[in-house]
Amino acid sequence: METADLIVIGSGQGGIPLASDFAQEGRRAVIFERDVLGGSCINYGCTPSKAFLAAAHAAGRARHADKLGIHAQVNVDFPAVMQRVRGIKGSFNQGIHKRLEDAGVKIVFAEASFVGEKTVAGGNFVVQAPIIVINTGTSALVPDIPGLAGTPYLTNRNxxxxxxxxxxxxxxxxxxxxxxxxxxxxxxxxxxxxxxxxxxxxxxxxxxxxxxxxxxxxxxxxxxxxxxxxxxxxxxxxxxxxxxxxxxxxxxxxxxxxxGRKPNTQALNAAATGVELDDRGYIKISDRFATTGDGIYAIGDAARQPAFTHVSWEDYRRLKAILAGENRTRSDRVLGYAVYTEPQVGRVGMTLEQAQQKGINARSVTLQMSQIARAIEWGHDLGFYRMVIDNDTNKILGATLVGYEAGEIVHVFLDLIAAEATWQLLEQSVHIHPTYGEALPSLARLYQQ
The missing domain is CATH 3.50.50.60 (FAD/NAD(P)-binding domain)
Structure with missing residues (x-):
């Protein structure tokens, strides 16, 4: 049996930088990966899906351009679309492999399981470490529909x-x-x-x-x-x-x-080292990412964290700080996310209903995309901007944006909420005309009406 300073199980977007940092600091780090490096994001999540949607939305916008007086005939070379998607995915994957190797991380391509206290085995490799981080992610939850098993159905995996x-x-x-x-x-x-x-x-x-x-x-x-x-x-x-x-x-x-999704924890044999799972198989963690096993932590969606790459990466940053003795928690951040349909959905903070459920005296204001100059000019008038405000403190609590590139615009609210800004600050801001962002001060002004 070998020893290390850190064991990471799963090569998602939180485990990779943590293992790299340990190795670059001169400590021995081992990472187990049963499939391909990079986790779901690079291999069958964010990276390929957004490369795929780049082509899909280009085709969709061309078809919908008739309302602008542009009548396009769209010819889709689907094999070329998917070849590009797989090429980008492969390039990102190779970059991760090089990053880990350059840092000096030992990569074990095998399914890992606990075989004793703080001891992990995979393939023919057994290693023990004082710090273990579980970063195994989730996979598609396939319902038990009669006749489905054994058919070539698709999930995001294939x-x-x-x-x-x-x-x-x-x-x-x-x-x-x-x-x-x-x-x-x-x-x-x-x-x-x-x-x-x-x-x-x-x-x-x-x-x-x-x-x-x-x-x-x-x-x-x-x-x-x-x-x-x-x-x-x-x-x-x-x-x-x-x-x-x-x-x-x-x-x-x-x-x-x-x-839906299910946690990739079945093969861990978590009980062998005192790590408890909940009734759905997710890893139980504290606000400081600690499991019920001494020296064992879990990050990402296997621990019921929101299933987004930026959350997993922020888990890494917080866990690294915690291991260094800093007073950080998984709750000390403002979380946002986007849905990459067209129109996009950008979300951050609380909705009005969520705020009221917490007992906050809150109000929301809404501006339709059809009232925004840029949206009218570009023909993207489907959707709305909404902001939630604390009536007692005037602080911005949350935002829901549905519209063209809402996943980009929502970052304005993410930063304002993190800074504990008020609606007055946004209302007094001078945004460029004509832009989608110009509508945000206009949205804030609705609070005065």
Whole structure:
């Protein structure tokens, strides 16, 4: 058995920089990876999906340019689109391998499990360390639908292996993965239908967000089936048939399953070192990322942290500070995120409902995109900007933006909230005309009305 100063299980976006930092400081770091370096973000998450959406949204914008007087014929070279996606993914992956090797991190390509107190084994390699960080992430949660198992259905894990554009696509699920990839294939030419169990898309968001995205998807020719469940799946002669609870049958050459995530903790044998899991298999952690096992920490979505790369990377920064004796926690940050549909959704902080549930005397103000000069000029008038304000302190508590490049605009609110700024500061700001950002002081002025 060998020894190290740090063991990292999983090479996600939090574990990689932590292992690299340890090694560059002259300490021995070992990282276990059962699959490919980079975790979900680089291999089947952020990187390939956004490269894929770059092509899809370019095609979609061209088709929708008729309202600007531009009538385009769009020819999609789908194999070239996917070849580019895989090329970018491969380049990023190679960069991570080089980074770890240059730092001096020992990489063990094997599934890791605990075999004793602070002892991890993978392949033929066994190592012990005083500090262990679990960074194993999550994977697609596939529902137990009769007939689904054994068919060549897609998840985000194998979606980017597609070589040919499927003429028809059925998507099961109404979350952000379903919407991004479903809209993406629709814009590239697939006839797309989405099965949604509830009454709206992105049901964790405000109802107006769901309604706006439903309108946008329908404009792309996507058929939405609400209050629907796939009760049975059949696959024959290259065609999927999904039978809904209503009895309706949907047929397509491709079936995408995006119904949730599950933690990659099954193989850890966590009990061998005193690490407790919750009832869904996620790792229990304190506000300082500590598990119930001495010297063992967990970061990222395997520990029920929000499933975003920037959160995992910020977990790394905080955990590194904690290990150095600093007083940091996983709660001392303002979190935002984006959904890369078109229009995009940018979210940060609290919604009005969330603020009121906390007992805060709050109010929200909303500005429709159809009232913003730049949006009208560019033909991007679907969506809205919303800000939540504490009536007692005038501080900005949160924002919901739905519109063109809302994932970029929302950073203004992220920084304002982190600075504990008031709506007056935003209202007094002079933003450039004509821009989307120009609407933010206008949004703040609505609070006075």
């Amino acid at each position: 979606f980017f292996d597609l070589k040919e554009l499927p003429p028809r696509l059925v998507v099961i699920g109404g979350g952000y993965i379903s919407l991004e990839l479903g809209q993406g294939l629709a814009r590239l030419g697939s006839q797309t239908q989405i099965i949604v169990r509830g009454d709206r898309l992105l049901d964790a968001e405000e109802p107006e967000v769901s309604a706006t995205l439903a309108q946008a998807l329908e404009q792309d020719g996507i058929k939405l089936h609400f209050h629907a469940e796939a009760k049975q799946v059949a696959y024959q002669n290259g065609i999927f048939t999904a039978t809904l609870n209503s009895g309706e049958e949907l047929q397509a050459e491709a079936l995408l399953v995006a119904t």
